[in-house]
Amino acid sequence: MPTTPQTTIHHDHDTCVSGALTRAEALCASRGTKLTPIRRQVLELVWSGHRPRGAYAILDDMKVDGKRVAPLTVYRALDFLVENGLVHRLESLNAYIGCPSPDHAHPGQFLVCRDCGDAIELNDQRVSAAIADSARARGFQIDRPTVEVRGLCPVCQNRPHPSHSPADTERPEARQPVTRQKAES
Amino acid sequence: MPTTPQTTIHHDHDTCVSGALTRAEALCASRGTKLTPIRRQVLELVWSGHRPRGAYAILDDMKVDGKRVAPLTVYRALDFLVENGLVHRLESLNAYIGCPSPDHAHPGQFLVCRDCGDAIELNDQRVSAAIADSARARGFQIDRPTVEVRGLCPVCQNRPHPSHSPADTERPEARQPVTRQKAES
DNA sequence: CGCGGTGTTGTTATATGATTACATATCCCC
DNA sequence: GGGGATATGTAATCATATAACAACACCGCG
Ligand SMILES: [Zn+2]
Ligand SMILES: [Zn+2]
Ligand SMILES: [Zn+2]
Ligand SMILES: [Zn+2]
Numbered sequence: 001m002p003t004t005p006q007t008t009i010h011h012d013h014d015t016c017v018s019g020a021l022t023r024a025e026a027l028c029a030s031r032g033t034k035l036t037p038i039r040r041q042v043l044e045l046v047w048s049g050h051r052p053r054g055a056y057a058i059l060d061d062m063k064v065d066g067k068r069v070a071p072l073t074v075y076r077a078l079d080f081l082v083e084n085g086l087v088h089r090l091e092s093l094n095a096y097i098g099c100p101s102p103d104h105a106h107p108g109q110f111l112v113c114r115d116c117g118d119a120i121e122l123n124d125q126r127v128s129a130a131i132a133d134s135a136r137a138r139g140f141q142i143d144r145p146t147v148e149v150r151g152l153c154p155v156c157q158n159r160p161h162p163s164h165s166p167a168d169t170e171r172p173e174a175r176q177p178v179t180r181q182k183a184e185s
Numbered sequence: 186m187p188t189t190p191q192t193t194i195h196h197d198h199d200t201c202v203s204g205a206l207t208r209a210e211a212l213c214a215s216r217g218t219k220l221t222p223i224r225r226q227v228l229e230l231v232w233s234g235h236r237p238r239g240a241y242a243i244l245d246d247m248k249v250d251g252k253r254v255a256p257l258t259v260y261r262a263l264d265f266l267v268e269n270g271l272v273h274r275l276e277s278l279n280a281y282i283g284c285p286s287p288d289h290a291h292p293g294q295f296l297v298c299r300d301c302g303d304a305i306e307l308n309d310q311r312v313s314a315a316i317a318d319s320a321r322a323r324g325f326q327i328d329r330p331t332v333e334v335r336g337l338c339p340v341c342q343n344r345p346h347p348s349h350s351p352a353d354t355e356r357p358e359a360r361q362p363v364t365r366q367k368a369e370s
Numbered sequence: 371c372g373c374g375g376t377g378t379t380g381t382t383a384t385a386t387g388a389t390t391a392c393a394t395a396t397c398c399c400c
Numbered sequence: 401g402g403g404g405a406t407a408t409g410t411a412a413t414c415a416t417a418t419a420a421c422a423a424c425a426c427c428g429c430g
Contacts, residue, residue, distance in 0.1 A: 036378070056415065070381070075417065091277040092331055094387095094416060111325045120323065126315040131334060134309040139339035140296045146277055148331045149316060154324035219397095221407070241386055255410065260388065279387060279416090 017047045020098055024086050027102055033084060038064070042077035043098070046087050052095035052112070052119050090119060092148045097121075107145045113153035120153065202232045205283055209271050212287055218269060223249070227262035228283065231272050236303050237280035275304060277333045282306075292330050298338035305338065 024043055028035040035043075045058045059074045078096055081087035087096050088108035097119055099108070109122040131145050209228055213220040220228075230243045244259045263281055266272035272281050273293035282304055284293070294307040316330050 034378085038379080054416080070379095071417075072381090072419095073379070076379080091333065109319075111320060111323065113325075114328060120325070122319055122323075124315060124319040127312065127319060130309060130311040130315045131332065134294075134307055134312060135296060135334055135336065138296065138305065138307075139342070140298075140305070140334070140336055141342055142334055142336040143299060144335045146331070146333045146335065147316065148276065149320055149325070149327055149329075150331065151320065151328040152326040157324070157326055219406085223408080239386075240388080255408095256388075257390095257410085258408070261408080 013050060016050065017044060020047050020086075020100075023102065027086070028084070031084070033080075038069075038073060039077045039080055042074060043081055043086060046078075046081070046096050047098040050098075051117055052090050052093050052097045054093075054095045058096075088121070090148060091146055092150060093119075107147070109147040111149050111151065111153065113156055114150055115152060115156035115159075118153060122147075198235060201235065202229060205232050205285075208287065212271070213269070216269070218265075223254075223258060224262045224265055227259060228266055228271060231263075231266070231281050232283040235283075236301075237275050237278050237282045237297070239278075239280045243281075273306070275333060276331055277335065278304075292332070294332040296334050296336065296338065298341055299335055300337060300341035300344075303338055307332075 021040065021044060024035055024040070041062065041064075042058060045061050046053055048061070055071070055074050055078060058078075059069065059071060062069045062074060078087065078089075082089050082096070085102045085105060086099060088099050088110075089096055090108075090110060090112065092112065097110075100121065106123055107128070109124060109127060111120040111122065113119070127147060128145065131147075132142065135142050206225065206229060209220055209225070226247065226249070227243060230246050231238055233246070240256070240259050240263060243263075244254065244256055247254045247259060263272065263274075267274055267281070270287045270290055271284060273284050273295075274281055275293075275295060275297065277297065282295075285306065286308075291308055292313070294309060294312060296305040296307065298304070312332060313330065316332075317327065320327050
């Protein structure tokens with residue numbers, strides 16, 4: 001049994017995380033930015049669940065030398081990671097998620113499941129183009145478009161109902177259908 | 186000099202607010218929902234600046250009988266207003282803004298200026314359609330699409346730079362170019 | 371080497387945003 | 401008038417994010 005078992009679709013998540021870290025190292029090296037130990041650890045913790053994660057959830061796991069770090073430490077690292085495109089911020093969840101393709105600049109477009117909490121990253125050119133057109137028509141200069149679609153992912157559509165679901169045993173991290181959920185525990 | 190002078194584009198804002206309140210009254214009456222004094226006051230305060238406003242900013246103005254109300258009072262009213270489409274919540278700002286056309290259901294699409302803080306509401310069918318297609322292609326069932334575009338509005342593009350701007354005297358509510366701004370004071 | 375600038379981290383406190391749990395009041399229908 | 405649904409009051413607490421300031425580390429340069 002692997003050490004980090006919490007993802008929706010089965011895959012070799014340990015490899016998945018180490019890959020993300022390796023790519024991040026390479027990217028920072030090529031750009032002359034510094035992926036310090038703290039930043040690296042935060043990035044690893046963002047990836048750990050392969051789903052959106054809140055800053056304080058990361059903070060809880062951030063023991064450095066057995067000592068709990070300050071919130072600012074985590075936020076500063078997250079700012080760096082977001083600025084460098086290694087992590088996206090999900091505005092509607094106040095949460096962060098690792099970007100699988102940080103090498104090319106892109107805004108985040110996400111399908112966020114209200115049940116399992118997973119966030120699927122899209123990169124739909126039609127959506128981007130439609131937004132760009134609409135903004136241009138009004139003379140608005142875009143910094144960063146945000147597209148976050150809340151709903152129900154295909155997997156969760158096929159489960160009877162989250163709160164009564166017998167699948168809780170095999171997917172213990174399932175979210176309750178609350179109004180405004182947290183990204184994680 | 187009017188009592189509520191803080192908007193970007195000059196217009197008769199007092200009429201603008203009273204119009205929104207009248208429409209809200211009519212809409213609630215037709216639906217059988219109740220626009221209570223508290224809800225009405227919160228709606229008025231949401232509209233007061235004609236721009237996104239945080240819950241606690243509203244709270245600060247919410248003296249009822251000279252007494253400060255509890256946060257929950259404001260949040261409950263905001264929940265009602267959002268559910269009834271009278272107000273939109275801006276996820277990227279944790280703020281609320283009045284909807285100019287609450288009569289027909291629609292998700293909010295916004296162009297949010299990073300300088301003046303104004304939010305222009307769009308309703309672009311191409312954007313909606315592109316998002317719907319993209320979600321359908323992945324079997325994702327949409328609850329609520331969120332589109333919030335951060336950038337610079339036409340007015341602010343023509344001012345030299347927010348922090349050095351001489352226009353501060355005529356637009357005292359201008360925002361600083363900070364990383365993650367508040368909706369209001 | 372030693373200096374000074376830039377960038378990173380530490381520490382403490384606080385602002386802002388949102389919810390839980392429970393009690394009380396009010397309205398409307400019967 | 402009883403009784404259920406809706407609305408508000410009160411207190412405490414949780415969650416998210418930033419401010420202000422100090423210390424340290426790295427790096428290029430004289
Ligand atoms: Zn993974
Ligand atoms: Zn991405
Ligand atoms: Zn107005
Ligand atoms: Zn609207």
